[in-house]
Amino acid sequence: MSQLGPRVGIVLVSHSDRLAEGAAELAVQVGGGSVRVIAAGGTEDGGLGTSAEKVGQALAAAESGAGVLVLPDLGSAVLTVLAMLDDLHGARVVLADAPFVEGAVAATVTAAAGGDLRAVAKAAEEAWHARKL
């Protein structure tokens, strides 16, 4: 096995704080705990919505030297992240187009195995094709 350096971090952007926290908890459990999975859910006052400030803090917390993959849940979370990415010149942040829960779990597992940002993003996006039955 190869020596593993810093892992890609994951940021989960949801309209709901509890949804983001729950998805992060699940992804960390399945991934074995070696990856930073940071929830950025809800507005600053705890309501439903997205917060650029929360996302910004989560991006900083998730970065450990290998870049960060961001997974949004629904439409306007995407808008919040896209607006922020314009201001993050040079940062290694990739926005994934993936199912929220499956993408979070697949990305976290690939990051735990030492996958780079491209591989982690690919794992998340391949979750569109994973059948449950």
Add this chain to the structure above:
Amino acid sequence: MPASSESITLAGDLHARPAGALAVAAGRFAATVSLTAGAKTTDAKSVLGVMGLGATSGQQVTVSADGPDAAEAVATLIAILKEATHVGG
């Protein structure tokens, strides 16, 4: 390239956390690694694929690997299957 394969009968159902442990371990090998349970075969590096096997207690699972570290990959995954399916989760 060396190929390797081994089968095990599961002592418990293959739940989410063991599936994660398998996929994380498989992802660290250079070899391609696959899992077969019943009629389904999946890339062992894909946690969603491993969960999608729906492998249950008493079912035979085969780990196959092809690549420079194939034998080590098969031994590692068989050990995880032995351990993890005892505790479920």
